[in-house]
Each structure stands twice: as C-alpha cells, then as structure tokens.
Amino acid sequence: MVDEKFFLGRQPILDRTQQIMGFELLFRSPESLNAANILDVQVASASVIVNALTQFGIQDVLGRHKGFFNVTREVLMSDAVELLPKDRVVIELLESIVADDEVFERCRTLKKLGFSLALDDHVYSPAFHDIYPLVDIVKVDVLETPAESLPDVVEKLRKWRLTLLAEKVENAEHYKFCSQLGFDLFQGYYFARPVVLRQNKIDIGKITMMQLMKQVMADAEWSEIEETFKQNPGLTYNLLRLVNSVAIGLRVRIKTLRHALTVLGLEQLKRWITLALYASNDQNGVQSPLLEMAATRGKLMELLIIASRGRGAAELADQGFMVGILSLIDVLFEDPMAELVGKLNLVDNVKSALLHHEGDLGELLVLAELLEQADFPAVSEQLGICELELDQLLSAQLETFSWADKLSASL
Numbered sequence: 001m002v003d004e005k006f007f008l009g010r011q012p013i014l015d016r017t018q019q020i021m022g023f024e025l026l027f028r029s030p031e032s033l034n035a036a037n038i039l040d041v042q043v044a045s046a047s048v049i050v051n052a053l054t055q056f057g058i059q060d061v062l063g064r065h066k067g068f069f070n071v072t073r074e075v076l077m078s079d080a081v082e083l084l085p086k087d088r089v090v091i092e093l094l095e096s097i098v099a100d101d102e103v104f105e106r107c108r109t110l111k112k113l114g115f116s117l118a119l120d121d122h123v124y125s126p127a128f129h130d131i132y133p134l135v136d137i138v139k140v141d142v143l144e145t146p147a148e149s150l151p152d153v154v155e156k157l158r159k160w161r162l163t164l165l166a167e168k169v170e171n172a173e174h175y176k177f178c179s180q181l182g183f184d185l186f187q188g189y190y191f192a193r194p195v196v197l198r199q200n201k202i203d204i205g206k207i208t209m210m211q212l213m214k215q216v217m218a219d220a221e222w223s224e225i226e227e228t229f230k231q232n233p234g235l236t237y238n239l240l241r242l243v244n245s246v247a248i249g250l251r252v253r254i255k256t257l258r259h260a261l262t263v264l265g266l267e268q269l270k271r272w273i274t275l276a277l278y279a280s281n282d283q284n285g286v287q288s289p290l291l292e293m294a295a296t297r298g299k300l301m302e303l304l305i306i307a308s309r310g311r312g313a314a315e316l317a318d319q320g321f322m323v324g325i326l327s328l329i330d331v332l333f334e335d336p337m338a339e340l341v342g343k344l345n346l347v348d349n350v351k352s353a354l355l356h357h358e359g360d361l362g363e364l365l366v367l368a369e370l371l372e373q374a375d376f377p378a379v380s381e382q383l384g385i386c387e388l389e390l391d392q393l394l395s396a397q398l399e400t401f402s403w404a405d406k407l408s409a410s411l
Contacts, residue, residue, distance in 0.1 A: 005030060005390045008061070008397055009374030012289055013068060013165065014186045016179065020289050020408075022066035022090065024187065025049075026374045030390065033377050050080050058088055060398045063405030066090055070120055073097045076106055086113060090137065092120040099127045107134045121167065124156045132160040137185065142178055143168035154181050189372070191289045194330045194337075206333055208232040209277050210343055216270045217345040222261055225269075229257055238276040242407075267318060271298075274325045275407070277332060288408065290328060296404045297368045298324030303396035304364055308388055316360075323353045323361045324368060360386075371397075 009026035027049055049069060053061065061067065068090045075081060076093060084091075091110065097103060107117055111134050118137035119128070121144075132138075138157055145153060157164060166178035169188035178186065212228045212235070229236045236257055243254045243264060254260045261269060278291035301320035305313055326344075330337040341354055353361035367382045383393060 006394065007033075007376040007379060007390070008056070008394060009371060009376070010061075010401070011187060011372070011374060012292070014191070014289060016184060018191065018288060020065060020292060021185065022068055023062060024068040024070075024092075025061065026069070026376075028376045030380065033380060049075075050083050053084065056394075056398060058085055060402055062088060063401060063408075065405075066116075068092055068118065070094050073103070076103070081110075082113065084115075086115045090116045090118050092118045092139070095119075095121040095123070099125070099131050104130050104134075107131055118165070124153055132157075132162065135160075135162060137163045137165050139165040139167045139187070140183075141168055142166045142174065142183075143170060147177070150178075150181055154183070158182065192293055192328060192331055194334070209235060210333070210340075212273060213277075214344055216266065216273055219266060226257060226261060235276055238279045239272055242272045242276055242279060270318075271321060271325070274322070277329070278325075290331060292404055292408050293372070294325050294328045295407055296324075296400055297327055297365070298322065299400040299403050300324065300368050300371075300396055301361070301364045303399055304367075304386070304388060304392065307392040307396055308386075319347065319350050320361055320364060323350055323365055326350075326354055327365055367393075 007026075007028040007030070009028075010023040011026070012020045013022040013024060015021045053067075058067070067088060070092045071081065072094055073096070076091070076097065081091065093103075093107075110117060116136045117134060118139055119131075119135055120139050121141045122128075122138050123145075140150075140153060142150060154164060163185060164183045165185035165187060166175075166183040167187045169175050169178060169186050169190045171190050171193045174188075175186055175190045208228060208231050212225065212232075215225050215228060229239070240254055240257070240260060243260050254263060264272065275291065275295060278294055298321040301324045302317045305317040305320045309316065326341075329340050333340060338355060341351055346354075349359050349361055352358040353365055356362065357366050363382070363386050367379065367386055367388075370379045370382055379393075380390075383390060
C-alpha cells in the first residue's frame with residue numbers, strides 16, 4: 001500500500017483505429033480538493049506526481065500505454081519532472097503557461113533529454129511559433145472551439161509536424177467530424193455513448209448473443225449452451241481466446257468449446273461470455289476501448305466488495321462484476337438498457353443497479369463512473385456513501401488496471 005493517499009484517475013486517449021494508445025493521468029491529494037487556488041485543484045504538484053508514480057509503479061498504473069499529465073509553469077521548471085520515465089510519459093503544458101523565453105528554453109532542454117511534450121487545451125497563437133517545433137502533440141478542446149473555426153485551427157497548426165488531438169469528443173458524429181478534419185488522436189467518452197439506433201435488418205449475431213446471455217443467467221443445461229455457441233463461430237472463437245488468456249489464471253490450456261465450458265463452470269462462464277461480447281469484431285471499431293471500460297468497471301466493483309465485506313461476500317462480488325460488465329451493453333447492442341435488462345434473467349439488485357443506480361451495487365457503479373470522469377470531489381463523497389476508504393479504492397484500482405491490461409493484451 002502507498003505511504004500517502006491520492007485520488008487516481010485515468011482518461012483514455014485513442015488513435016484513428018480506435019485503440020487506446022495512452023491515458024491522461026490525474027492525481028489529487030484529498031487536501032487539494034478543498035484548496036482555494038483553482039490551479040491546486042486542476043493539477044497535482046510535481047512531488048505528488050513523482051511520488052505517486054514511484055509508489056504505485058508506472059507499470060501498474062499504465063500497463064503497456066503511455067501516460068499524459070498536466071503541468072503548471074512551476075512544475076515544468078522543476079527538477080522533479082526530470083525524474084519521470086521519459087519513454088512512458090507525455091508532459092502536457094497547461095493553457096495558462098505563457099510562451100516566453102524561459103518556457104522555450106525549458107521545452108528545448110526537455111526535448112534534448114528525450115521527453116515528449118504536448119500543449120493542453122491549446123488555442124493557436126503566433127506567440128508559440130518558436131515552441132511549436134518542439135511540441136509533439138497539440139490538444140484542442142473541440143467542445144469549446146466553434147465547429148466553423150476548427151478547419152482554420154487545423155490548417156494553421158498543420159504548418160508544423162504536430163500530432164493533433166481532439167479533446168472532449170462527445171459522440172460518434174463529433175468523432176467523425178474531427179477525424180475528417182485531420183485529427184490523429186481523440187480523447188473523450190464518445191465510444192461509450194449509447195447510439196440507440198433501430199436497425200432495419202435482423203442482426204443474427206446479436207440475437208444469438210442475447211440468447212446465450214439469457215441461457216447462462218438462467219443456469220441452462222450445458223448442451224443447450226453449447227448448441228447456441230455453435231450458431232455463432234465468432235463468439236466461440238472470442239470466448240476461447242479469452243479463456244486461454246493469462247488474465248484468467250487457469251493452469252490448463254483450453255482446446256475445445258466443450259473443454260472451456262466444463263473447466264470454467266457456469267459462474268465463470270457468465271463472466272467470460274459477457275467479456276466475449278465486447279471482444280467481438282464489429283465494423284464500428286469501438287469494441288476495444290469499450291471492453292476495457294466495461295472490464296475495468298466490473299473488476300473494480302468486485303474487488304471493492306471483497307475489500308469492504310471480505311471473501312465471504314463472493315456471491316455479491318460476482319454480482320458486482322456482472323453489473324459493471326453489463327453497464328455498457330446498451331452501447332454494445334445499440335438498444336435501451338431497460339429493453340435489454342428485460343430480456344435477461346437478472347436478480348433484483350442487479351436490475352436496480354443497472355436501471356436506476358440503486359442499492360449497494362448501484363452506488364458502486366456510480367463510484368466507478370465518477371472515477372472515469374475524474375470528478376474527485378464527487379468520488380470522495382461517494383466513497384463515504386459506499387463506506388469505503390481511499391486506500392481500499394487505490395489498491396482495487398491498481399489491481400484492476402493490471403488485470404484489465406492483461407485481458408486487453410490477450411485479445
């Protein structure tokens with residue numbers, strides 16, 4: 001366990017193929033949540049960042065991805081920032097930093113040392129003409145920037161060899177617009193926004209998936225479950241990939257569908273079928289980040305229940321895992337959550353959590369969602385509601401990040 005307590009948030013950054021290439025890391029001390037200075041709330045000090053990464057372990061926090069984090073002018077100028085692993089981090093200069101000679105020289109020094117630099121929430125300015133050649137990534141807040149102004153912003157910044165990152169991308173249409181303009185990276189939860197479209201044609205694959213989910217929730221016979229799998233070879237393939245991954249920790253290698261079913265048992269099968277749904281190849285290309293988010297929610301909720309109630313609460317922990325995993329099926333199937341839940345044989349507390357965020361499981365789901373948004377004041381309040389300590393949350397987060405990274409790497 002870490003010596004000091006920190007709130008830890010991660011927000012995914014995706015490339016054009018919709019794969020996660022990095023996370024913006026957000027660290028806050030509990031004391032900073034009540035700080036009067038707005039900069040104390042927006043960013044952590046250099047010592048907090050360095051200590052947190054040292055104590056947590058960069059591999060546990062980031063897995064195989066890069067970490068992005070904001071710095072003030074003071075942090076940028078400090079020696080502490082040079083202690084960070086230059087091959088694993090991207091240093092983001094906050095928009096409040098003025099582009100003067102001192103900042104230019106500091107950026108040039110960091111570049112010579114091998115660090116990657118980014119400009120956060122940046123608005124094009126001739127004052128940065130000397131700094132643009134030193135910068136690797138420019139982040140543009142596309143929610144705050146008028147849509148009619150974005151083409152001109154992109155054209156001006158394209159004069160330099162920069163990677164453009166669209167920040168606060170809210171939905172699929174927003175993503176498409178930014179992609180067509182030439183943005184290379186995207187930040188925002190557009191991939192997790194329910195589309196809820198009515199399809200004119202019957203999707204046999206999705207019907208089979210829903211049938212399979214209904215069967216496992218109802219503890220159907222093995223022969224019935226296996227027959228449904230056989231109707232969807234793609235789902236069978238994804239399940240076998242998942243159960244063969246290092247994330248499961250089985251000592252045997254799974255060779256056939258029947259072998260997978262019997263070795264896993266019904267409770268574990270429920271988990272991996274649901275994960276396999278997110279791992280399905282889909283032409284909209286958003287399944288990888290969606291899988292990571294759903295898996296992270298589920299595992300975090302499971303671990304928090306065990307942390308607060310002990311190993312004796314295994315059934316509730318399993319339900320917590322299923323709530324987290326199923327909390328994004330409306331996005332996966334592009335149907336309303338109420339309609340999907342109505343088709344599944346779910347116990348009442350799981351239903352209430354998914355539909356209304358009610359009960360102990362609903363409160364934990366709220367906590368997981370607030371962490372994704374890095375709303376730390378709300379996270380602090382929600383911890384009290386869930387009767388959890390911050391150190392329990394941190395431990396569960398680190399174990400969850402490691403587990404989810406291994407899971408995603410296996411796909």
